[in-house]
Each structure stands twice: as structure tokens, then as C-alpha cells.
Amino acid sequence: MSLSRRQLLARTGIAAAGTAFFGRVQSALAAISGTADTPGTVAGDGSYTPVVTPNGSTLPWVMKDGVKEFHLVAEPVKREFAPGMMVNCWGYNGSTPGPTIEAVEGDRVRILVTNKLPESTSVHWHGILTPNGMDGVGGLTQKHIEPDETYAYEFTLRQHGTYMYHPHSDEMVQMALGMMGFFIIHPKGGPKVDRDFAIFLMEWAVNPGTFTPNPSIMTDFNNFTFNSRVYPGTAPLIVKLNQKVRVRIANLSMDNHPIHIHGHRWWVTETDGGQIPKSAWWPETSVDVAPGTTRTMEFVADNPGDWALHCHKTHHAMNAMSHDIPNLLGVDQDAVTKKIKKLVPGYMDMGSDGMGDMAEMQMKGPKNTLPMMTGTGPFGPIEMGGMFTVLKVRESLASYDDPGWYQHPAGTVAQAVKSVS
Amino acid sequence: MAMIFPRLLALSLPALALAGCASVDPSASFGNAQGTIRDRTGHRVEWSRGTQEDRQAEQAVRDLLSRPLTADAAVQVALLGNPSLQATFEEIGISQADFVQAGLLTNPSFSAIVRFPNVSPLGADQEFSVTGDFLQLFILPLRKKMAALQLEATELEVGNEVLSLAAEVKEAFYAVQADEQLQTRLELVNDIDKTAAELAEKQHEAGNINDLDLVNQKSVYTESQADVTQTRIDLVRDREKLNRLLGWTEELPRWTVSPQLPAIPADPLSAADLEKRALVQRLDVAAARKRIEALQKSLGITEGTRLFPGGIDIGVDTEKNPDRSRVTGPSIDVELPIFDQGQARVATLQAQLRQAQDRLAALAIDVRSEIRENREILEGRRQLADTYRQTLLPQRVSILKLSQEQYNFMLKGSYDLLLAKQQEIGAERAYIQTWRDYWTARAELEKAVGGFLPVPAAAEAKQTDPVAAASAAPAPMNMKP
Numbered sequence: 031m032s033l034s035r036r037q038l039l040a041r042t043g044i045a046a047a048g049t050a051f052f053g054r055v056q057s058a059l060a061a062i063s064g065t066a067d068t069p070g071t072v073a074g075d076g077s078y079t080p081v082v083t084p085n086g087s088t089l090p091w092v093m094k095d096g097v098k099e100f101h102l103v104a105e106p107v108k109r110e111f112a113p114g115m116m117v118n119c120w121g122y123n124g125s126t127p128g129p130t131i132e133a134v135e136g137d138r139v140r141i142l143v144t145n146k147l148p149e150s151t152s153v154h155w156h157g158i159l160t161p162n163g164m165d166g167v168g169g170l171t172q173k174h175i176e177p178d179e180t181y182a183y184e185f186t187l188r189q190h191g192t193y194m195y196h197p198h199s200d201e202m203v204q205m206a207l208g209m210m211g212f213f214i215i216h217p218k219g220g221p222k223v224d225r226d227f228a229i230f231l232m233e234w235a236v237n238p239g240t241f242t243p244n245p246s247i248m249t250d251f252n253n254f255t256f257n258s259r260v261y262p263g264t265a266p267l268i269v270k271l272n273q274k275v276r277v278r279i280a281n282l283s284m285d286n287h288p289i290h291i292h293g294h295r296w297w298v299t300e301t302d303g304g305q306i307p308k309s310a311w312w313p314e315t316s317v318d319v320a321p322g323t324t325r326t327m328e329f330v331a332d333n334p335g336d337w338a339l340h341c342h343k344t345h346h347a348m349n350a351m352s353h354d355i356p357n358l359l360g361v362d363q364d365a366v367t368k369k370i371k372k373l374v375p376g377y378m379d380m381g382s383d384g385m386g387d388m389a390e391m392q393m394k395g396p397k398n399t400l401p402m403m404t405g406t407g408p409f410g411p412i413e414m415g416g417m418f419t420v421l422k423v424r425e426s427l428a429s430y431d432d433p434g435w436y437q438h439p440a441g442t443v444a445q446a447v448k449s450v451s
Numbered sequence: 452m453a454m455i456f457p458r459l460l461a462l463s464l465p466a467l468a469l470a471g472c473a474s475v476d477p478s479a480s481f482g483n484a485q486g487t488i489r490d491r492t493g494h495r496v497e498w499s500r501g502t503q504e505d506r507q508a509e510q511a512v513r514d515l516l517s518r519p520l521t522a523d524a525a526v527q528v529a530l531l532g533n534p535s536l537q538a539t540f541e542e543i544g545i546s547q548a549d550f551v552q553a554g555l556l557t558n559p560s561f562s563a564i565v566r567f568p569n570v571s572p573l574g575a576d577q578e579f580s581v582t583g584d585f586l587q588l589f590i591l592p593l594r595k596k597m598a599a600l601q602l603e604a605t606e607l608e609v610g611n612e613v614l615s616l617a618a619e620v621k622e623a624f625y626a627v628q629a630d631e632q633l634q635t636r637l638e639l640v641n642d643i644d645k646t647a648a649e650l651a652e653k654q655h656e657a658g659n660i661n662d663l664d665l666v667n668q669k670s671v672y673t674e675s676q677a678d679v680t681q682t683r684i685d686l687v688r689d690r691e692k693l694n695r696l697l698g699w700t701e702e703l704p705r706w707t708v709s710p711q712l713p714a715i716p717a718d719p720l721s722a723a724d725l726e727k728r729a730l731v732q733r734l735d736v737a738a739a740r741k742r743i744e745a746l747q748k749s750l751g752i753t754e755g756t757r758l759f760p761g762g763i764d765i766g767v768d769t770e771k772n773p774d775r776s777r778v779t780g781p782s783i784d785v786e787l788p789i790f791d792q793g794q795a796r797v798a799t800l801q802a803q804l805r806q807a808q809d810r811l812a813a814l815a816i817d818v819r820s821e822i823r824e825n826r827e828i829l830e831g832r833r834q835l836a837d838t839y840r841q842t843l844l845p846q847r848v849s850i851l852k853l854s855q856e857q858y859n860f861m862l863k864g865s866y867d868l869l870l871a872k873q874q875e876i877g878a879e880r881a882y883i884q885t886w887r888d889y890w891t892a893r894a895e896l897e898k899a900v901g902g903f904l905p906v907p908a909a910a911e912a913k914q915t916d917p918v919a920a921a922s923a924a925p926a927p928m929n930m931k932p
Contacts, residue, residue, distance in 0.1 A: 238857060238860065238862045239853075239857075350860070350862065351860070351861050351862065352857075352861060352862045352863060352864075354864075355861060355862075355863065355864035356650075356654065356659075356660075356864040356865065356866060357654070357659040357660070358654065358657075358659065358864075358865070359657070359659060360657040360658070360659070361650075361653045361654050361656075361657040361659060362653055362656075362657070363650070363653060365649070366646060366649050366650045366653060366865075369642075369645075369646040369649070370646055370650075370865060370868070370869065373639075373642070373643055373646065373869070373872050374851065374855065374868050374869075374872055376855060377855070377858075377865075377868065379865075380858075380861065381861075393859035393860075394856055394859060395856050395857070395859050395860035395862075396853065396856045396857050396860065396862065399860055399862075401860055402860060402861050
């Protein structure tokens, strides 16, 4: 990886290789994130519904002389993608994605950025209209923020919408390791929604059995995340029946992701260029979120149930697998399996009748690697992974804690019928 | 006449007494060689000469062949049964006869002449003489000493042949033992390739791979079949080589070898004293020294008698004239050293002596170098075998286990697993070859040192089992040497 070697050496004082460095610094600095439930939102000024960042958090602020002051700390973090897989990432304030910044159009904001990374960084406020010197492009509009330095960005928010923040300094490495976050600007006194979710898309190359993403990979990623978590580590979206729901999706990965919702259609209301006039909203069930953009969708959750919400690229709704294994579909392996078992005890054949069995088998895999497809629902194995979560729409809810599986009214579940042939 | 013979006999008697009466029976000399071999190898050699011992030796050979052979047992069989070795033993018989010959005086010569005059008195003129080489009476003891030295040299040379044979037998034996172990591994590799080919066949039937991929996979199997056949050929060749060395015929029990090569001692062989020991105990070195001594003796004799190449014949001559008078007197017959003063013969021997000395010096250099070389090779192979057994094999076992974990998560395919298994067997194969080479080098070193090197009894205890470590699959055979 192309870390700034000079700075790395200066900081650690040893000629450490990347992994050794991670091991040393992370244990000292990094908090483990992703394991706790989604923390509560930061209450706003009452003019908007606070955003929920599933498996993430919202950045608190303090008011100083009429300026909302936020503090981001860029640092290495350890992120649990799902139970059984811990990844050496970089992020902000102990998490990837970094905490969601929420403000209101017209606010004056000051964001202090402290660099605790082994190399320099900067923060670019993606989509936000700032003075040029606040745009955060290292070398172009400001000096790079060196390790242990703190920079202040200050500007007035002159727009509303779903924006992002991310480094503009050794981008390839810093984004591949998870440095990203939402910057949400609510309209002043705009119509409110009941539930407002923010999901950040990212793809990672974490080789099976390893812990550190490989930033030099350009296309062959094997972990696809919602807020740096993979299914079954992704928190469900809990909503009450007939609530007005907003889902904001941001993408800083190398691919576009068609995010598909079940049981509903949603209206695309915003891009990272801002709000779309209502007359131009369009309904969809799969919204393609291109790299470097955000999309905001709204819908009324009028269909109770447990609804899948996922990227529709099939390999993206799945965990690490090899794309270079022999095709055994339809191959009668029985005789050969017996022979291989003699040579390699513990061997079992896979792939003859499709790969769905994978989800059921409880076999030992490489360490720190999640099964390709996994998860168990009320009716059996769910056979998913990666960019997959569940939208839970319920008629009544005591809280937004996970209400469990949906109880289907009688006669509303598909079931086997006697042969009709 | 009646008068003459006793007188002539009387003259010859002292010479007869000198001649002594050495035996042509080489048993004592062979006994010396037997003793030397026992000291250096702990093994028995027998010279088959139609005696009771022959049958005992044959029985011993049968007994040894009816149990799985070890290297030591194979050496013992060869020492008792190798027909070329029996031919070599006859060198002792020849040397022994030479020794007897050297102690024998040249027979005296008798001559008689009868002449008839053509004027009176017309009686016959009779002349009788007995002559013998007078010089040899002085040379004989020297010649005997020289022959004794040559006999000793022959004993040593025969001993050296036995040691060479022993080394050759050991090398041939380890080759057979390793071939058998290797054959099992190659058959397993073949089995793996066959399985992979069958899987490819099934994939092809299901329409999942194309003709090219199928033929590629099948050709791998065919190649590994060829490897198995080649090993079988190697085994036949190595087995027959050992058969020849053992002197095995089809009347003898068909032998098998113990299934595992002997354990490699855990500690390196001490280099100290090996060279010194070799110069003391190498039989060819000792034989070369004896040959030099014999040449020195021979040179002394030739120098001492150089002026009398034809000897000094001294005799008695008696003549009865026709007038019946008798003249009797001593005779002497000596070559006049006018032209040939023996200088060429002396020069030849001097050159031969220098040659022998140079050869001994060369041999001494060779011995030291052979020892250094073989000892270093031995140590290198011991360490390499150790690396294979303690490091590479467990690594290969662990690679298979980790590959299986990846297979379980569909990160690797069946072919990857089969390949990992094959590489595990490949490591075993390399280990067996090095294991064999260690013992071959040890046999070479024993030959260089001129005697067997005892293997420490504790060797077994220090060995560890490479596959005892948690293994996804047990090795096909117990790798514990």
C-alpha cells in the first residue's frame, strides 16, 4: 500500500511493515466499533427528525459564539463487520463510517479535525458549498493535516441535503480503509419525516484469513458493507406502519450499487446536488447509487412485514467467496467424493446442486472470515451476506428496538401445495 | 658313479637345509584378513573351499535372507555369498604360493659328458659336474622376507575389497529400501491424479468444462502413471544390483527389506579423529605401505647382486680321462659384468619404489579429502532431512488443513485440495530421498574411514513424529523413521 513511508517511520521510529504497524497502533488507539447496538441519536433543535445511522452514531456538537463546533478525530479503528470478523480500518472518532454530522441550513459550523493517523490527511465536504479554502483538497486548497495536527474548518451552510465527508489526501488508501461519513443538512423548517435512516456503502478487499483491507485492489472486492457492516451484522431498519420514512444512501466505493427495497416503492427525492422538485421525483424499487454520489428516497411504510433491503448485484449481497473455483453444478460427485475423502478426511462435496447448502453447513473456515452466505430466519437459512438488511414494518412498536420476526396473518405465507400435475 | 652322488649330495645339503619348508595352505593368512574385517565391521567372512564351514555359511545366508533384510544383514549375506569376493580371496592363495616359492632354492644342476677320443688310448672320457647358485644362499632369506611382506599386503588388499563391497552393498540396500518407500508415495500421487481426472470427467459430462480442460487433467494422470512405472523399473534395477552383490540365486529364499530406512542419528557425527583414524585403519593405505617395504627389500637385493645377474654358480666337476686318470675340482660360473651391470634393473626398481611412494602420498591426500567431503555431505543431508521432517512436512500438513478450511467456505476448489495433498506427498518424497542419501553418504564415509561407524543407540529416542502434530489428514505411512 502506498502509505507515506517517511511519515510512518517518523511516527513509529521503526521500519515497520503495514501490518506490524496496524497491530501496534491499533491496540493503543483504536476503539472497537460496530459491536454495540446503534446508539441513540443526538436530539436536534426540534425542527427536524434526527437521523438514525444504523450501526453508527451521530456526532455531538457544542455551541461556541453562535457556531456549532464539531470535533472529528481521524484515527485507526477496529471494526467488526459481523460477529467473527474484525477488520483493521481507519475512520473517525473510533468508527467507520465516522459519526454522522447533522446541522440545519443557515448554521455556521466549525469542524475541528485532529489527525491521529500515521500519515497526513484532510477532509473534503463532499457536495457542500464552502469557501474554496474550506474545500479540503490537500495541496490544492490547504496544507495536508500532518499527524497530531488539528485543523479547523469553518463555513456557513447555505443549502440542505445529504452530503458526505471524506479525506482528499491519499484518498485511495484512506477511503479503502473506511474513512467516510455523512454530513446531513436539514432544511430550515421543512416537512418532517418520521424515520430518517442513513446508510453508507463501501466495498473492501479483506483476503480470507486476514484482517487488513488491501487498498490496492480496484475491482475484486469480497466484502460489501452497509455502514461498514455485512449481513448478518447489519442492524434492521425498524419503522411503525404508515410512518413516513426517509432512507439516505451514500457511496464512496469503486462500484455502483442498485439498492433494492422489497414490499414498497420509494421516491427518489434528493441527490448530493440537493433536493429534486417534487414534480420531478420518480418512483423506483431499485435505486442505483453511483460512486461518489448520494441518493435520498422517501416512502410510506404501508406494508407490514420483514422486508429485505439490499444491493441487487448478487455477489454484493454475499460474503467472501472465490471467483475462481471449479464449476461443479450438476456434477455427480458421489464416487469421486468417496475417493477424495480417503485422501483428505473431512472433505465433503459442494456445489453439485447449487451453493445454497453452504448456508446450512457449519464447517470450519479460515479465521476472521465469514461464510459466503449465512443468517437464519423464521423459515430457515437466509443464504445472504454483504449489503443486506431487513426493513421491519410493524403495526405497533413499544420502542425502536428489534421487535423480532414478523408474525404473518394466517393464510398470507406461501406454502407447499400438493402436486397439481 | 656310485661314488659321485654321495659327494655331490653332501655338497648340496646345507643348501637344502636353508630352503626350509613353508606351507602352501593360506588358512593362516585368510585368518588374518578375517580378523581385520571383524575388527572393522563386526562381520564374518568365509572362504568357501569345500569344508564344513561352507555349509554353515550357506545356512547363515538362508537365515538372514528369510527375515526382512537390514543393511547390516545384507552386508553379512554379501560377505558370505558374493562370488567375486570368493575370487578375491584366491589372491591370498596366490600370494601364499608366491611366498612358498620365494623360500625354495633353485634346484642344483647336474651335467654329464661322455666323449670318445679318436687316438689311443681309446677309453671314454667321462665328465660329471654338479653346480648350484651359490649367491641365492644369501639372497633367500631376504627374498622370503619380501614375499612375506607381499603376502601381508595381499591380506590387506583383500580386506579393503571386503570393505568396499560392504559399502557398495549398503548403498544398494538403501536404494532398494528408498525405492519401496518412494513407490508407495508415487502410487498415492497417481491415485490423487486419477481422482482429479475422474472429477474432470464428471464435470465434462455435466457440460461444465471443455475438451481442452478435460484432456489437460487426464494428461496429468497419464504422466503420473508413467512416474509409477519408472519407479517400478528403478526398483527392479536396484533390486537386481543388490542381488548380484549378495550373490543371490533363485535357490535362495526371496528376500524382503525392512520397510523403513534406519533412523537418522540426531547428533552430528564428530569430525575429530576421523582423518587420523582413517590413516591408521585404512587397509589400502596399510597395503600400500607394505608394497613399498617389499619394493625396498627387492631393491636391496637387486642392488646387492647387481654385478651377478646370473648368480654365482659353484660346483664340483670330475673328469675321468681315457687314460683312466681322474681330475676333480671345483668349478665356478659367473657372468662377467662388462655390459650389464644391473643398472637398468636397479633403476626400474627405484622408479617403481618412487612411484609407490608417490601413490601412497596421493592416497593419503585422497583419504583426507574423502573424509572431509563425505562428513560434510553427511552432516548437510542430516540437517536437510531434519528440515524436511521437522519443518516442511508439518508445514505441508498444515497447508492441507488450511486449504480445507478455505474449501469449506468455497474459497478454494476440490482441485486445490488435491494439489495440497499432492504437495504434502511431494515433501515426503523429498524427505525419503534425502533420508536415503544420508545413509548412502554414511556408507561412503565408512569406506573413507576404513571401517564401520557405530550408530548411537539413542538415535531413535530423539526423533519426533512429524505428523503427530494436529493434521487434517494422516500421512499415508508413518513417517517416524
